[in-house]
Amino acid sequence: xxxxxxxxxxxxxxxxxxxxxxxxxxxxxxxxxxxxxxxxxxxxxxxxxxxxxxxxxxxxxxxxxxxxxxxxxxxxxxxxxxxxxxxxxxxxxxxxxxxxxxxxxxxxxxxxxxxxxxxxxxxxxxxxxxxxxxxxxxxxxxxxxxxxxxxxxxxxxxxxxxxxxxxxxxxxxxxxxxxxxxxxxxxxxxxxxxxxxxxxxxxxxxxxxxxxxxxxxxxxxxxxxxxxxxxxxxxxxxxxxxxxxxxxxxxxxxxxxxxxxxx
Amino acid sequence: xxxxxxxxxxxxxxxxxxxxxxxxxxxxxxxxxxxxxxxxxxxxxxxxxxxxxxxxxxxxxxxxxxxxxxxxxxxxxxxxxxxxxxxxxxxxxxxxxxxxxxxxxxxxxxxxxxxxxxxxxxxxxxxxxxxxxxxxxxxxxxxxxxxxxxxxxxxxxxxxxxxxxxxxxxxxxxxxxxxxxxxxxxxxxxxxxxxxxxxxxxxxxxxxxxxxxxxxxxxxxxxxxxxxxxxxxxxxxxxxxxxxxxxxxxxxxxxxxxxxxxxxxxxxxxxxxxxxxxxxxxxxxxxxxxxxxxxxxxxxxxxxxxxxxxxxxxxxxxxxxxxxxxxxxxxxxxxxxxxxxxxxxxxxxxxxxxxxxxxxxxxxxxxxxxxxxxxxxxxxxxxxxxxxxxxxxxxxxxxxxxxxxxxxxxxxxxxxxxxxxxxxxxxxxxxxxxxxxxxxxxxxxxxxxxxxxxxx
Ligand code: SF4
Numbered sequence: 001x002x003x004x005x006x007x008x009x010x011x012x013x014x015x016x017x018x019x020x021x022x023x024x025x026x027x028x029x030x031x032x033x034x035x036x037x038x039x040x041x042x043x044x045x046x047x048x049x050x051x052x053x054x055x056x057x058x059x060x061x062x063x064x065x066x067x068x069x070x071x072x073x074x075x076x077x078x079x080x081x082x083x084x085x086x087x088x089x090x091x092x093x094x095x096x097x098x099x100x101x102x103x104x105x106x107x108x109x110x111x112x113x114x115x116x117x118x119x120x121x122x123x124x125x126x127x128x129x130x131x132x133x134x135x136x137x138x139x140x141x142x143x144x145x146x147x148x149x150x151x152x153x154x155x156x157x158x159x160x161x162x163x164x165x166x167x168x169x170x171x172x173x174x175x176x177x178x179x180x181x182x183x184x185x186x187x188x189x190x191x192x193x194x195x196x197x198x199x200x201x202x203x204x205x206x207x208x209x210x211x212x213x214x215x216x217x218x219x220x221x222x223x224x225x226x227x228x229x230x231x232x233x234x235x236x237x238x239x240x241x242x243x244x245x246x247x248x249x250x251x252x253x254x255x256x257x258x259x260x261x262x263x
Numbered sequence: 264x265x266x267x268x269x270x271x272x273x274x275x276x277x278x279x280x281x282x283x284x285x286x287x288x289x290x291x292x293x294x295x296x297x298x299x300x301x302x303x304x305x306x307x308x309x310x311x312x313x314x315x316x317x318x319x320x321x322x323x324x325x326x327x328x329x330x331x332x333x334x335x336x337x338x339x340x341x342x343x344x345x346x347x348x349x350x351x352x353x354x355x356x357x358x359x360x361x362x363x364x365x366x367x368x369x370x371x372x373x374x375x376x377x378x379x380x381x382x383x384x385x386x387x388x389x390x391x392x393x394x395x396x397x398x399x400x401x402x403x404x405x406x407x408x409x410x411x412x413x414x415x416x417x418x419x420x421x422x423x424x425x426x427x428x429x430x431x432x433x434x435x436x437x438x439x440x441x442x443x444x445x446x447x448x449x450x451x452x453x454x455x456x457x458x459x460x461x462x463x464x465x466x467x468x469x470x471x472x473x474x475x476x477x478x479x480x481x482x483x484x485x486x487x488x489x490x491x492x493x494x495x496x497x498x499x500x501x502x503x504x505x506x507x508x509x510x511x512x513x514x515x516x517x518x519x520x521x522x523x524x525x526x527x528x529x530x531x532x533x534x535x536x537x538x539x540x541x542x543x544x545x546x547x548x549x550x551x552x553x554x555x556x557x558x559x560x561x562x563x564x565x566x567x568x569x570x571x572x573x574x575x576x577x578x579x580x581x582x583x584x585x586x587x588x589x590x591x592x593x594x595x596x597x598x599x600x601x602x603x604x605x606x607x608x609x610x611x612x613x614x615x616x617x618x619x620x621x622x623x624x625x626x627x628x629x630x631x632x633x634x635x636x637x638x639x640x641x642x643x644x645x646x647x648x649x650x651x652x653x654x655x656x657x658x659x660x661x662x663x664x665x666x667x668x669x670x671x672x673x674x675x676x677x678x679x680x681x682x683x684x685x686x687x688x689x690x691x692x693x694x695x696x697x698x699x700x701x702x703x704x705x706x707x708x709x710x711x712x713x714x715x716x717x718x719x
Contacts, residue, residue, distance in 0.1 A: 009662070012708045013672040014701040019708030023716070045712055050668040056655045058616065060638030060647060064659035071663055096635070148618035156296065157574065157622035159305040183289065187576045191615025193651075196693045197264065198613060200272035201580050203697040204281060205615070234698030262704070262711050 003030055003043045004079030006114070008089040009051035011226050017262045018226050021249035022085040022117055024258045029125045049075040053100065054092040058192045062099065069100040073110055081124065082114040085249050087146025087225040088192075090116040095149050116150055117249060118224045122165040129168070132255030135175030139218030140167055140248075141209065141232065142185040143225030152224065156184050166224045166248055173255045179216040186212075190231035206235045213243065220244045222251050265609030265648075271581035280418075285579040287415060292573045294522025295623070301524075302514070312515055313627035315508050316564035323554060326469040326502050327545065333472025337534030339541040347377035350546045354379060354461070354494055355386055357542055361492060363388065363458040369476065369483040370394035371463025372410050372567060373496050373546060376589045379461075390461075391453040393482040395446055402429050408583030410590055411520045411569035416582050450482075460486035464497035464543075465529075465566070466512055470505045473533040474543070477516060477526040484530050493535065496544045499551070500563040512566060515625035519568035549602045558636045562597045564626040571620035571630055577613055586610060593620040593630045600637055608646040611637035669709065676703035 003026060007019040023043065030041045053068035072093065076082045084090050093114045101107040121127040146152040146166070153164035170176060189195065189205025196202075210232060213221055221236070221243050223229050233245040246254075253260050264272075275281045299305045319326060331341045344350035350373075358366065366383065368374065368390055380390050380401070392401045396414035400407050402425055407413030414422075419437045426432040432445045462483045467474040474495060476483040487493040503512065517525040535541035553559050572578045572592035583591040588599045588607060596610035611634045620630040641647055661667050679687060680703050688695040706714075 007708050009668070009672075010701075013676060014703065016704050016706060016708035016711050020711060023712075045709075045716070047709070048665050050665055051662045053662070056659055058635070058638070059651060059655050060611075060635075060640070060642035061652065061655040061659070062639050062642065064655045067663040068659055071665075144615070144617035144619070148622060155619070155622050157619060159299050159302075187615050187617035187619065189576065189615055191617070194612070194615045197651075198268050198271060198577070198615075199693045199696060200268070200275040201577050202615070204275050204278075204580050205576050206698075208282075208285070230701055231698065234694070234700065237699040238697060261715060262706075262708075 001033060001039065001041045002079045002081075003041065004076045004082045005043060005045040006049065006076070006082050006084030006089070007045070008084060008086045008226075010230065011086060014230070015226050015247070017260050018085055018247040018249055020260045020262045021247065021253045021258075022083070024253050024260060025117065025121065025249055026083060028256070028258065029121055029127055032125055044079065046075040046079070052089045052092045054089060054096075055192055057092065057096055057100065066100050069097055070102070073101055073103075073106060076110065077106075080113060081120065082110070083117055083120045084114075085117045085224070085247060086227060087116050087143040087150055087152065088227055090114060091145035091149040116146060116152065116224060118166045118169055119150060119152055121169060127169065129172030130170070130252060130256065131172070132252065132257070133174040134170070134251060134255035136220045137177045137179055137217050138170065138220045138222050138251070139179045139181065139213035139216065140170070141188060141213070141221060141223035141228055142166075143223055143228050144185075144187050146224055147185055153185075170222070170248060170251060176255075179213070179218045181212050181216060183212055188228045188232050190228050192227075195231055202231070203235065206231050207239070210235055210239075210241060210243065214241065218243065220246055220251070222246045222248050224248045265612060266587060267581070267585050267609055267613040270585035270587070271577075271613070274582045274585055275580060281580050281582075283418070284416060284582060288573045288579045291412075291522055292570075292623075295519055295570060295573065298518035298522045298524060302518075308511055308515055309625055309627050312511050312625060313564060315503060315511065316626050317561075319502060319504060320500075320554060320560060320563055322504075323499065323502070326504055327499055329469040330467055330472055330502055331545070333469070334534075334543055335472070337472045339472070339534050339543050342542060342544045344544055344546045344548070346548045350377045350496065350544055350548065351379055351382040353544055354496070355383060355388070357492070357494060358383070358388055358459055359386070361458070363492065365453075365457050366390045366459045366461055367393050367453055367457040367486040367490070368461040369463065369478055369486050370397055370413075371461065371496055372407075372589060373463055373498050374461065375407060377496075377546070377548065379496075391450070391457070393450055393453070393480075393486055394478065395443065395480060398446065398450065399425065406584070406589065408591070409569060409572055410567050411572075416584065454485050454489060457486065457490045459490050459492040459494065461494045461496065462487060464495050464501050465516070466509060467497055467502045467543075468504075468506050468509065469502055471533065473506075473531055475509065475513075476530045476532070477513070477528065478530070479521070479523075479527040481528045484528060487532070488536075491539045492542075493532070493539060494542045494544065495532065496546060499545050499547055500565070516566055516568050519570040519623070519625040549598075553598065553601050556601070558640070559597060559601055559633055561628050562594060562601075562633060564628050565594050566626055568625055570623045570625065574619045574623045576617065576619070577615060581613070586613065593634065594628070597630065597633045597637060600641070604641065604644055605646055608641045611635075611641065669707070672707055676707070679703040
């Protein structure tokens with residue numbers, strides 16, 4: 001069985017640690033997918049991958065997004081699973097490739113095998129609770145696409161039974177204290193090019209999110225989506241807020257003592 | 264920058280006002296959550312409402328005819344208006360024939376959409392908006408900023424100053440009770456003097472020919488009880504098939520709009536009152552072309568509860584006026600480009616695509632997906648700003664070539680590392696105005712993987 005590591009372009013370029021942490025977690029938990037002793041579970045990183053095409057697709061530029069989406073499809077064609085550490089990029093592949101990929105059957109197949117990291121760990125690898133130690137007050141930032149498009153949790157607008165796959169993975173760590181928020185799942189204001197073209201609103205949204213986390217005493221701001229954290233982290237650094245920003249994959253690796261040897 | 268981005272930046276620049284606006288609307292969103300939670304069948308109701316609306320939209324012509332017939336049988340006169348101009352002309356004609364000079368009007372976004380007030384005023388007819396919020400914005404010579412809470416952008420201190428100026432209330436008065444009472448007194452005179460009452464329509468029932476107007480102040484009743492002439496203006500999408508469907512919508516509307524179990528007054532009108540006249544104006548104004556569009560048809564399900572505005576993090580922080588249209592917020596950003604894509608083509612971009620609107624909408628309109636679809640439509644019609652298109656072309660060119668992507672990434676990271684701060688954080692760098700860029704690592708993930716992982 002082949003698991004394809006999907007490292008979105010901005011993670012590849014700016015957050016190699018997050019890519020490495022994702023790989024380490026998969027190395028740790030993916031072997032349990034083997035149902036027979038002779039079955040091997042291989043984690044591959046297809047080199048031809050670049051980007052899922054979300055920036056272009058979100059701008060409405062279908063023609064520009066198509067070749068990028070086709071490249072993605074080709075890069076992961078030989079994989080049984082595609083797993084990536086970014087809710088919004090995974091949502092792009094799962095929910096918005098319609099009309100971008102010429103081969104309908106191939107698109108359906110790709111959709112069915114693509115997972116966000118936490119979702120993959122919970123739903124496919126059947127990881128219940130992770131043993132480890134992380135003695136900090138942690139605020140979880142919900143990524144909108146993870147929440148509302150991938151159903152990683154139940155959004156506060158919906159009147160349905162509560163669940164949260166990201167929270168579930170970290171909640172069992174020793175010493176961890178998960179903080180609550182006044183607005184549990186409001187958007188951070190990143191939104192891709194929105195962050196640039198609606199800069200004023202985007203930054204106000206981000207500052208409000210950070211303030212909500214600070215008000216509730218978070219020391220670490222964690223999320224399953226690095227794109228939200230790129231925006232929030234940028235504000236946190238500019239404002240000198242005493243908050244550490246971590247992707248959930250990094251957090252889990254640190255808690256489990258898995259070394260991420262990226263400088 | 265788009266018109267919305269510019270206006271939004273101005274709104275945000277007044278930080279305390281923007282924060283206050285955001286909190287006022289979030290408070291209502293929270294009230295809505297409490298009310299929705301109190302109904303175990305909430306999600307079921309939403310599904311039911313969306314099914315009824317879907318059925319309605321696929322039978323719209325027949326249902327409208329049925330309504331027309333039944334309303335006439337009840338003694339109402341029914342008029343059909345193709346667009347805003349016809350709507351205004353019909354209403355003006357009715358008023359002029361009866362030499363009406365003074366009109367009271369309860370809340371109706373449709374008449375706003377059609378520009379009825381200025382039109383009638385140009386013809387020497389005085390129109391008084393009787394919804395308190397609408398009246399406040401009317402006194403300020405402004406447009407409503409929100410479909411349910413038209414004066415939500417105005418603070419009570421400002422209302423106090425306005426009333427002091429226009430109604431002679433005590434200087435510096437801010438007590439909402441006192442101010443509301445002053446408004447009530449003045450509006451009462453308007454009600455008594457009016458020769459005609461205009462209302463909107465929340466739900467028109469095909470099966471009976473009756474219709475319902477929902478208000479919290481009872482002003483639809485007041486405005487139609489005294490004058491002999493009642494004109495009700497409705498968009499053609501306001502129709503529902505049966506009286507039995509009404510309960511579904513009334514239960515959803517109040518809860519979604521203001522977090523009340525039900526709107527305070529749901530006034531039912533079945534034909535004219537004895538000795539009076541009732542006219543119903545059915546208005547298309549672009550709605551049938553929406554109906555003809557596979558992609559955007561569902562936006563006609565909208566019952567104008569305003570929940571998507573209240574939940575929208577962008578609307579809350581940029582204010583309704585920043586959208587420059589009658590119906591602002593997520594739903595407005597779908598229906599306005601349909602009317603004029605060139606004029607309103609930037610509205611679908613005034614959105615972070617968070618999807619909260621879709622999940623809050625009581626009739627399950629997939630708002631954020633329709634906004635995304637609109638963006639595709641804007642590009643297809645060649646209406647995207649050329650600079651943005653060029654940017655996307657360049658990105659696509661790079662991202663479809665793995666080697667070029669690698670080279671460009673490395674170059675960008677190096678440039679970021681070695682460039683002086685003033686160069687990186689120049690005026691052109693909108694990202695960096697208030698935010699730091701990510702700290703560029705020496706190696707990409709790919710490079711690290713090649714070094715550490717191969718042969719492991
Ligand atoms: S789109 Fe939905 S949430 Fe928004 S105003 Fe209409 S009915 Fe309400």
